[in-house]
Amino acid sequence: MTSMDRRAFVAGALLASGLPWRAGGEKAEAGAPQAGKAGPAFYRFRLGDYELTALYDGIWHRPIDGRFVRNAPFAEVQKALAENFLSVDRLSLPITALVVNTGVRLILIDTGSAGQLAATAGSMMSNLVAAGIDPKAIDTILVSHFHPDHINGIKTKDGRMVFPDAEIKVPAPEWTYWMDEVTPTTVPEAARGVLLNAGRIFADLRKEVTQFAPGSEVAPGITSIAAYGHTPGHVAYAVASGDSSMMVLCDTTNHPWLFVRHPDWQPIFDMDGPLAAAFRRRMLDRVAADRMLVQGYHFPFPAIGHIAKSASGYEFVPVQWQPAL
């Protein structure tokens, strides 16, 4: 048996790349053109009688510093990132939206970044098309809250409606806060851009948008769940069909490797840190106790799995990709 000598195998593997390949007596070969681009990224699965499709929008890389988590030392945050083999000086925030096909209605939950936030995000629409879904066929858009990575997909940059036949439903307290309550001079400075962007998307849709009370049913089998604090009116959605159900967490928790594992950490993205953490703890506690399937907007694609309780917090356990529905 060959002994596995550490230095030899690492050196061998690394050196190999620097050595020209000796084709020797081999047949003359054509080159192998590289594709140079990623493939489609959507994941389809069944929930009872419903067919769900997770649509990958990409990753939003955001620089971070000591202000990123309000109530934890930055060194601890960086340690949590490094333990998950992520960069320690930026947050790489994946984005995944969800289509629910009830067999009668097509419902889109949140709408992606529309490529308006980062060059590395904005593929939701091409993945929607790859999944065989016509934007014109979307009947309902459910909005969790008014952050730009959730609502920008409603309109193109020049204001055209992307889903022309879709009814848009939003949580009433979210609408009230951004559209009626605050102004550019009264909104917290850090949220001014969010406010202006919400106005860009919604100002001329005031009559078309339907507001709902969190807690109410908003589509067949889909119930909104108040999960405030991230924004004043942020909601999650419980989806149920037959004996199956799942919790669409939206931004109840940001990146799971930070904020599921450390649910009490308060990222600057949560407008009311303590309130968001309280709703987050209660939500995670419930989906863990019920062993309920969850989807998280900023969970690693396909962003579906379960939540397990651990000693100090929770763990996100991704589902295994299934080969058939």
Added chain:
Amino acid sequence: MTSMDRRAFVAGALLASGLPWRAGGEKAEAGAPQAGKAGPAFYRFRLGDYELTALYDGIWHRPIDGRFVRNAPFAEVQKALAENFLSVDRLSLPITALVVNTGVRLILIDTGSAGQLAATAGSMMSNLVAAGIDPKAIDTILVSHFHPDHINGIKTKDGRMVFPDAEIKVPAPEWTYWMDEVTPTTVPEAARGVLLNAGRIFADLRKEVTQFAPGSEVAPGITSIAAYGHTPGHVAYAVASGDSSMMVLCDTTNHPWLFVRHPDWQPIFDMDGPLAAAFRRRMLDRVAADRMLVQGYHFPFPAIGHIAKSASGYEFVPVQWQPAL
């Protein structure tokens, strides 16, 4: 603020599915036809100058009982499965093969189950085609070992070569054991099917197949690494290009949620349990220490990530799906 009453929200979500949707005054709607099938499942990424494509073959569900892990109580194995939200009376073993495109050569590492083991596995070829790779363009097939889920893709059921222009390279000790050393009467009973299947694939390819010594370079930038015990000649492959490298673990470890977390557990799939566990420990220790990218044939798709050391074993940390190369 709406209070989040546990009973109300769970009951609401679950009841909702049983209630007919009241369309009320809404526009008459066409139904939304469901696709009824999964999408393609391949994942492309860069490693230095190389372009790699992970090809999902599906999941092989195998019933398990107390004999599944030789040196652990079945209750502990079932606990580990339940903690990961997996069925406790079967092993759901995902299969993912890997194509390495060096820019000059196309190299396939292991070949999938070819749909000959389970109805839920066998999509590697359709995913290869979806990834835009012509089977005729594969230059080299690297085989890790002779278990059927790794070699069946070499031939169709009726014996036709699937990759007609590919050179096939196998570890010499693996060839020696199965093709020269044991016979149906001398091989351990549990391995008789493996032996007969290896004969079906390789008997008439004796002159075409190239044997290599584990530890040697087998393709540009690809070095074989002895990882014996799973089978007598099982190897892993280290792939290196530029400053980047990754370890293709093949079956050095079976399902990571069992055998990365508990590297000393000896599944019945490992022919020599103690030897396989020793090679597994050393391999995991090295890739963890080097923070090296890894791919595992039976890791959840896309089967790529890193290995982190924990108190009692290791953890597999999947990579985040990248939107572009």
